[in-house]
Amino acid sequence: MQTTIDQYQAVIRAAAESKTPLRIRGGGTKDFYGNPAAEQNSTLLDMTDYNGIVDYEPTELVITARAGTRLADLEVELDRHGQMLAFEPPHFGSAATLGGCVAAGLSGPRRAAAGSVRDFVLGVRLLDGKGEDLHFGGQVMKNVAGYDVSRLMAGSMGTLGVLLEVSLKVLPKPAIETTLCMAMDEAAAIEKMNQWAGKPLPVSATCFADGQLFVRLSGAEPAVRAAQVKLGGETLVDDMVFWRSVREHTHGFFQPDKPLWRLSIKSTTPSLLLAGRQLLEWNGGLRWLSTDDGEDAEAIRAAAKEAGGHATLFRHNKSGISVFHPLPSGMMKIHRALKEKFDPSGILNPGRLYSEI
Amino acid sequence: MSAQQLVNQLRSFLPPDAVLHETEDLKPYECDGLSAYRQLPMIVVLPQTEEQIVKILQLCYATQTPVVARGAGTGLSGGALPHAQGVLLSLAKLKQIIAIDPLARTARVQPGVRNLAISEAAAPYGLYYAPDPSSQIACSIGGNVAENSGGVHCLKYGLTVHNILKLRVLTIDGECLEIGGDSLDSAGYDLLALMTGSEGMLGIVTEITVKLIPKPEKAQLVMAAFDDVQKAGSAVASVIGAGIIPAGMEMMDKITIHAVEEFLHAGYDLNAEAILLCESDGSTEEVADEIRRIHAIMQQSGATNISTSNNEAERLKFWAGRKAAFPVAGRVSPDYYCMDGTIPRKRLADVLRGIEELSQEYGLRCMNVFHAGDGNLHPLILYDANKPGELERTEEFGGKILEMCIHAGGTITGEHGVGMEKINQMCSQFGAGELAMFHAVKAAFDPAGLLNPGKAVPELHRCAEMGAMHVHRGEQKFAELPRF
Structure with missing residues (x-):
């Protein structure tokens, strides 16, 4: 039998009362992400039981589902109607849930062209740190x-509320997709990706790895074919497998056990001269940096900041430093104030994002 | 501190003509685009630099003086209505386009820059700023951020929140925050989303980095007439169902069609119960393909008359009637009352039928224009405020439309904001828990409640009252501006 909202509320209220931290968890596929949750003296709040699609009307371009719904199930249902989550979220495992996807806020290869998970969120139902059942936004576009x-x-x-339901805008799948592949150096690739992004071309994803630039075109067949002629390059066979490997970090670039940094920066930033190997996405706006142990976190964060962005120690944090880029004091003040309002007892995933919240 | 003391302090760091306090000088600021609500501010300040704004805020914070920010003053919900004991902070003089980066496709601009001026400045690079509220020749980008403005192209290109990257924001105590980044995401909470649409309640935006996107090679429009609103609604669903996201999709009902055709001769079919305008944009190949498919869907959906624009002049002519719907309403009726609900599209026929029934019940005509792609409905109740009791009936009618939008699973405001106008309807849309959380969010940024007090989120004790937007002929500012 499905856990009821009353039961979740009771757990939250008891935790608030006893100041016992809750570890909110969906499928656990992103347990690796963020600062480690304190295992001791905390309670696991498993959301996988609270699942199922609540409402889906393809012609409204909106789907509403419970937070524990598996992302894979959601995508199968959308696919049956020729639709998709346009932000192409990484799953990092078959158990990934909608709630975890939204809470982690990660988007995949289509992000630069289509938008991020937050761009597609239309409404949520959540329980705050007092167990209050609240609805924000809705099921309409505007x-x-x-x-x-x-x-x-x-x-x-998960530091501000326990997501119960999420409404997302969905989009039609493109009629066709094809990927072009061309050899060039990194500087040329950064230049090209940004030039093309400024032209009316149906580019839906870009990736630069090992001296190869990959460009995915999506849309109506005549538009894709015309763009293919304009851009040149070889057509990549099995391109779906390739983009899935980039999205899910199964591509050969992503080494097990090596610290992996995620630098989200201004897309036109020239090649970053940092020790380690890099893979670029989002027209150069996203740079994955695979480093050996003991790389200089300060230098990496300084480079990201200099480039108008931030650096996250995405996987294999061996030095115990803050996973997320430190915030300026004025921003942290606002973060703390918001946390205090949504979760006055500080029980919702405390420390997972920053130690102060 | 007295008004005079405050004026003296302000003049210690602002030029004399940047501090207004004589009644005749304050008068132009007594209302925004919603002229039914008027209030003289205590003082108007017109700073030119961020440094000056910091000092203004520090002074207001120290003296606990309310601050109401104002851009171009074209807003329609009274969001920039002054506070009688407050300072009206005009950002109109901050109108510099600081930099355009064509390769990175961004523009850094000050808040007083007009929406359209950004696209004009980006045009030489083949780029433009996508959100296009119909008042874009006058409205400012700072105001767009405050209201999360949309436009007729937002189903495909998104709202303001989807098209900005970074804000410089001053909190009430004068501290500067950089929210967002030159990157596509930033560390920590998504305060960029929270700031967008916050109606000047959380901070003062002093600089905005917007995204620019490539200008489509081509745009083309299909105009389809229907003898039944339901059929037009089904045609919209069929277009979406076929996997097409049109650049714009607008619907007008019969009374609107007649009203605008009389004034503009846009070539609308006067026998139609509803007209759909469906625009495709993109590469030449893409548009040709999409227009062919849209045409076929309109035919299958039972359109009685279909025209496709053959050139740019014809496309603009088809649009002209739609864009002029609001100015025209002001000509056919002494007064009109504008609503801004959004509904799930599938409920359109029900809601329009409900509005028609109410229209008969109240004996008041109502024009309906509809951003059909995204479900944003703008009913315009036509009335005459000089007829005793008509204004009150209009208010009641309008309130019932908003209730209907909420019951249909929608919202009381899609793009005009809550401001002063819809503050009472917030009580219908949200429960006490949500409203309390909104107040808490405000307190996280502005604990003393000095920024735009009394707007957007009602105090719980207020929740029984009603409010509405009334546009008097000749009283609405920018009455001839295309709207929505």
Whole structure:
């Protein structure tokens, strides 16, 4: 039998009462992500039981599902109607859930062209740190009533509320997709990706790895064919497998056990001269850096900041430093104030995002 | 501190003409685009630099003086209505386009820059700023951020929140925050989303980095007439169901068609119960393919009359009627009352039928224009405020439409904001828990409640009252501006 909202509320209220941290968890596929949750003296709040699609009307371009719904199940249902989650979320395992996807706030290869998970969030139902059942946003595309609390949930790592339901905007799948592949150096690839992004071309994803630039074109057949002629290059066979490997980090670039940094920066930033190997996505706006142990975190963070962005120690944090880029004091003040309002007892995934919240 | 003391302090760091306090000087600031609500501010300040704004805020914070930010003053929900004991902070003089980076496809601009000016400045690079509220020749980008403005192209290209990267924000105590980044995401909570649409309640935006996107090679429009609203609604669903996201998809009902055709001669079919305008944009090949498919869907959906624009002049002519719907409403009726609900599209026929029934019940005509792609409905109730009791009936009618939007699973405002106008309807849309959380969010940024007090989120004790937007002929500012 499905866990009821009353039961979740009871758990939260008891935890608030006893100041016992809750570890909110979906499929556990992103347990590796973020600062480690304190195992001791904390309670696991398993959300996988609270699942199922609540409402899906393909012609409305909106799907509403419970947080424990498996991302894979959601995508199968969308696919049956020729639709998709346009932000192409990474799953990092078959058990990945919708709630975890939104809480982690991660988007995949299509992000630079289509938008991020937060761009597609239309509404949420959540329990705050007092167990209050709250609804924000809705199931419509345009809604400016009240502050945009629903989008605030994306990427908040469960520190502000326990997601119960999420409504997402969905989009039709492109009629066809094809991937071009061309050899060039990194500087040329950064230049090309950004030039093409400024032209009316149906580019839906880019990746630069090992001296090869991969460009995915998506859309109506005549548009894709015309762009293919304009851009040149070889057509990549099995391109779906390739993009899945980039999205899911199964591509050969992603080494097990090596610290992996994620630098989200201005896309036109020239090649970053940092020790380690890099793979680029999002027209150069996302740079994965695979390092040997003991690389200089300060230097990496300084480079990301200099390039207008931030650096996350995405996997294999061996030095115990903060996974997420430290915030300026003024920003941290606002973060703490928000945390205090949503979760006055500080029990929702404390420390997972920053030690202060 | 007295008004005069505050004026003196402000003048210690602002030029004399940047501090207004004589009634005749304050008068132009007494309302925004919603002229039914008027209030003279205590003082108006017109700073030119961020440094000056910091000092203004520090002074207001120290003296606990309310601050209301204002851009171009074209807003329609009274969000920039002044506070009687407050300072009205005009950002109109900060109108510099600081930099355009064509390769990175971004523009750094000050808040007073007009929406359209950004696209004009980006045009030489083949780029533009996508959100296009119909008032874009006048409205400012800072105001767009405050309201999360949309436009007729937002189903495909998104709202303001989807098209900005970074904000410089001053909190009420004068501290500067950089929210967002030159990157596509940033560390920590998504405060960029929270700031967008926050109606000047959380901070003062002093600089915005917007995304620019490539100008489509081509745009083409299909205009289809229907003898039944339901059929037009089904045609919209069929277009989406066929996997097409049109650049724009607009619907007008019969009374609107007649009203605009009389004034503009856009070539609309006067026998139609509804007209759909469906635009495709992109590469030449893409548009040709999409237009062919849209045409076929309109035919299958039972359109009685279908035209496709053959050139740019014809496309703009088809659009002209739709864009002029609001100015025209002001000509056919002494007054009109505008609503801004959003509904799930599948409920359109029900809601329009409900509005028609209410229209008969109240004996008041109502024009309906509809951003059909995203479900944003703009019913315009036509009335005459000089007829006793008509205004009150209009208010009641409008309130019932908003209730209907909420019941249909929608929202009371899709793009105009809550401001002063819809503050009472917030009580219908949200429960006490959500409203309390909104107040808490505000307190996280502005604990003393000095920024735009009394707007957007009602105090719980207020929740029984009603409010509405009324546009008097000749009283609405920018009455001839295309709207929505």
